[in-house]
Amino acid sequence: MIGGTFRFDGTRRDFFAQFGLGLGGAALMHLLNADAASASPEKANPFKGILDRPHHPPKAKRIIYLFMAGGPSQLDLFDHKPKLNELNGQDLPESVRMGQRVTGMTAHQATLPMAGSIFKFAKNGKSEATVSELMPWTAKAVDDLCFVKSVHTEHINHDPAITFFQTGHQLAGRPSMGSWLSYGLGSANENLPAFVVLISKDRIDQPLYARLWGNGFLPSTHQGVQFRSGGAPVLYLDNPPGISGEGRKLALDRLAELQQLQADDIGDPEVSNRIAQYEMAFRMQTSVPDVIDVSREPKETIELYGEDARKPGTFAANCLLARRLAERDVRFIQLYHPGWDHHGGLPGGIRRQCLDVDRACYGLLTDLKRRGMLDDTLVVWGGEFGRTNYSQGKLTATDYGRDHHPRCFTVWLAGGGIKSGMTHGATDEFGYNVARDPVSVHDLQATILHLLGIDHEKLTYKHQGRYYRLTDVHGEVVKAVLK
């Protein structure tokens, strides 16, 4: 076979520039890579995307990102501030706030009364990490976690903040993190998309946006594919009523014959590419239902995640599904659990949210660990910003609310090359400012890419005359949290 010994050494961009395959060609290249991987003896490296190989040896092969949309209160979960209980009700001193802008929701409040958490905190595990009573299961897993308590963002409103977190820019139009990874590393499974999105149902308070898993200016091949809990798990996956699997198979066989005749006549490789896309679509019709079918998961596994895991669309069920997707080497598994926007009635609201996620997170970590997958799976937990140390609205002995707070909040990381049982960064005694080791959103993004073997400065895409990257012109890998 004449092509057998060919190896293309340039980057994919060079490839396209030189041979001008266009975007259809991009998909073709993708196939080429998949085939080349299975045909070549260097089968060990499953990473095939625009990058011929990762920039450096990766620590993680995949990510499960547990996005807590709305902004969970770090002060009631992980970042314990007894000082706030001492000063409960007193106006936040200007010396602490230092002119930091506040949202229009509390900008007009006559006072900003500091609010200590009403929840009890305890030190847990060997690492003695502080976790509040709201997260008893997470507390058991602290020795596997790395808490970063000094994350900060530039945005104080949901839409720009969450868009910034997921795409590196506050305005719409940029590719999301998962799209960048799909673009850079490709898919390691030819029967499933590289980037899958799972959303907890019935928890929307602030909206989510399709652009959060959108491909922006990257080819749409890289957009996140939402797996849904009602109806077809992937849009349009199911055959129409009345068309059986057998009937469809036969029809597709005839289609392939017709396409082959066309290809023979036209000689355009695009036709062959399309044949291959139909083959993958057909395979997905089997592989997707297979991955979402948890009926053969042992009872004891379900119990690990909690009873909720039996109800499709819950966070627990999505965590279990995330593990199954991870097993099949889906590159980026993005979960969204909305409902954390507690401007008022925080104690009640956060209790409910923690019941949704606490045990399931523990279950996921434990399940990954016992399967030996935590070593090469990076798990990230966190929201788009934190919440204020003062109360929005009335502060009472049992109730308060917290506004958005961009200056410091907590994110935890686990597995895939992350140092476990540690805390990085710290906030001041008021829980208002970062006191040590600030970590920006771009830093976090750079670190995540680093763990997957990508130099965030090198994974770029030229669009409208400029090289874009996930981290814009910022971001430094947080070395302290790396193993």
Place this chain on the structure above:
Amino acid sequence: MTRAVRTLFLLLIVSPTARAAEPAPVDFARDVVPILSDYCYQCHGPDPKARKAKLRFDDKASPFDRGVIVPGKPTQSELIARVTSTDPESVMPPPGLKRALSAQQVDTLKRWVEQGAKWGTHWAFSPVRAPVVPEIRTPKFEIRNPIDAFVADRLIREGLVQSPPADKERLLRRVTFDLTGLPPTPAEVDAFLADLSPAAYEKVVDQLLASPRYGERMAGEWLDVARFADTHGYQMDRTRPVWPYRDWVITAFNRNLPVNEFVTWQLAGDLLPNPTKEQRLATAFNRLHMQNEEGGIVEEEFRVAYVIDRVTTFGTAFLGLTFECSRCHDHKYDPVTMKDFYSLFAFFQNIDESGQTSYFTAATPVPALLLTSADQDRKIADLRAAVAARQAAPAKSREMARDEFAKWRTKRPAKLDVAGLVAAYSFDELKGGTVANAADPKTPGTAVEGPKLVPGKMGQAAELSGENGFVFPNVGHFTRDDPFTLSLWLKAPVHTPRAVVVHHSMAPVDAGSRGYELLLENGKVAVGLHHMWPGNSLKVVTKAAIPVNAWTHVTATYDGSSTAAGVTVYVDGRPAEVEVVRDKLTKDITYGGEPNLAIGHRFRDNGFKGGAVDEFKVHNRALTAAEVAEAAGLPLTDDALFDYFAAVVHEPTRTAAEKLRTARRALTVFVDPIPEIMVMDELPAPKPAFVLKRGAYDAHGESVSADTPKAMPPFPKDAPRNRLGLAMWLTDPEHPLLARVTVNRAWQLMFGRGLVETADNFGTQGARPTHQELLDWLAREFIRSGWNHKQLLKTIALSATYRQSSKASPELLARDPQNDLLARGPVKRLTAEMLRDGALAAGGLLVEKIGGPSVKPYQPAGLWEEIAMGRPRYDQGKGDDLYRRSFYTFWKRTVPPPAMTTFDAADKSVCTVKRQSTSTPLQALVLLNDVQFVEAARFVGQRMLKEGGKTTEEQVGWAFRLVTGRKPTEKERTVLVKLFAEQKALFEKDPAAAKKLLAVGEKAADTVLPPADLAAAAVLANVLFSHDEAVTRR
């Protein structure tokens, strides 16, 4: 190894690179600038802040004067020494940049210096030339117009030949899709095949250009550029009815509005002399960016974001330049400085808008244009005339009141009788959380968050914290046509920028301040009535501040005229001089469900912190000066008394005033429900503009004024410094960019890619034109034709180049995979819209109706509910709405129609001039399983059985031709017959399955034909929709 891979490998082995074919002389603009731009400009380019060693390669003097480049002497040129160095300390670009030059690029630089280092300007900024059309003498090329001559000239030099003309079926399908977005009908194909006259093709092109479908197709392209969508895009992502703009675009293309006017209207229609409604409507173009309504955002931050979007859209759409970089720093590659950027910004910000849309009301973001029909315009004119007629009446009857006044004056009561008191709260006693209303026991006031009563001006007064106060339910629900008066004693402990004293509204920014309000702004009394602040508001502020910490009496009267002149503010009984802040109230100040009148506090606003209020009264008429003066114990003048007499006592004047109120009300009631659309409406004086440091909305730097980038042609001397002047600058026939950018997009529309492949970037980082002379010739011709878009497309369509067969030999495919050289016809995957519309047309389902509100065809259930805020329901349309052209499909920005985005429809959040064209498994799933396509397949199948002939052979061939535009080969027909037979057998075995399939979609299937036949035909059509010839136009 799959076939695809095998083909590709073949291609890799045999293909020499395009570069190897380049002629030896190095062209500065073509070969060198891209290298300098890509690898050097970042540190040695136009941005002085990023510039290292004071060296810049975007300016000839810098490297030449310092000997960095020595013409003819590469060995003495530092440039060459650096790019060839192996020392990491001195090699350029530095390793830290992580982008090294290729050996070939180094060689290009060397050869360029060797050949004398000729310098020049970037091609796109140089004037459009009028190139000489090459003479092609060889008969091997068919030259139908100059396009072909330019293309042939290059092909001859490359040693290539033109491809033969496409077969008629494919050509017709190609041109019909390109110009109308729809496939030709079988009858049209037959007619074209039968017409053997030489003019047959031109006739078809003329028909297509004259078809109303042409306007829809062109508008579809333009709406990507205009980032047109049906929702605001942020948070709740509410609906914005901007479809009238879309319909205007269709009309503009259909009547072939010259492109220079098309551009001018959109940029500056409001500034044209006596602008028509249409010209003002066109300016909605500048407002179609996303708009935020999220509570708590900083309003200014988003106002700035909107203006920036206008500037960058202007840059991409009309100049083919990316301005985004210059927002935060001088452009690293193109000669656009930060100052240039904010000088353009100064053109686009002079409208009375808010950075936050109203959350609590459905107000159209201001400024807005009332979208009236001609009938409504007539009716409004009548209603206005009625108001005008009655406006004079009270004054006339007043004059007649003089005599009676003299009589009344002699026996007038010692104290004036003050009518119309609807509420009077003394705040003397707080009982069960309420304060009594002396005027009406049924409407007491309610304390909110524990205000305290303290000794006041008279008895007790209310002391306020800024977070507390009173609400007065069922009091003061006035419309903009109702005269009313607010009065109270107040005491302010300190002057603050803003303190809400009295208001009848839900919120400031979050409700666009709808309602009315009385505030203290640095101690000055501000009174406003608002439909939507600031563009639809009236507001006055007293020139003097009230004293600090002293009881002051304030009265505000309003006469129901919707004008600032109708508001009078009295301080301690005397009318105060005011400054008019806004005077443009044209819609009502009510909500439908009215909020409570309130004192002391407001949602997300600064309350009257530390203030005190006493004796709060509300009248349902505008008190006269005499009444106000008397209450303050001031002497009354004769004039004041007469005013009082006329307004209160004199029956005819009162009646006339009441009639005026009724006439105004009739106007408001008629106008209020009429929808509006966001437009540009230039403020009388420009807003101050600044360079925003780092692009941050609040970091004002150097002050700037409206101007165009320095590196481009100068701003015309006599042009006004506003958007109209900007449009004149842009549409000047000598402007190097607009015509080039426009003809390039037209080329892209017809060929799938532009002569400049980066249609969105003509800057130094963009692609070079493959045929610059052709591009310039087209641009010149285009301007000469009077910016005639239809003629431009016709010229392209009639060229032999466009009409070539798209079939490529393996050699040609390997030699020129992207078809840069145009030695064959263009191939394109159909767009999302064409695929769906083509299927609908084939099934006979397409409903062709131009314009109107966007529609909601089939969409998988639950998509909006799952992720959008407020769980909005997607109310799927019925009947015709399911079968309109895709261009009318409702586009919700946060949850766009998934079948469309799967086929690379533009994002619609930002200006897009070039779509992706991908091939993915998800696309296969859409074509195979989406209800829309399955239903259309059912009807193709049904038509095939009814209209396709007698035998299965005929029928399958007919369907194939219907969907793909060509007849099947015998081999293909055999496969189709087999397919049909197999499926039919399956459905005959399982009649229930056939029934299920035939029930997909809303439209009922034929009941006479055998279900198994119908179902099998549906599956056949379903397969055909995925056929290469159906998905691609060749």
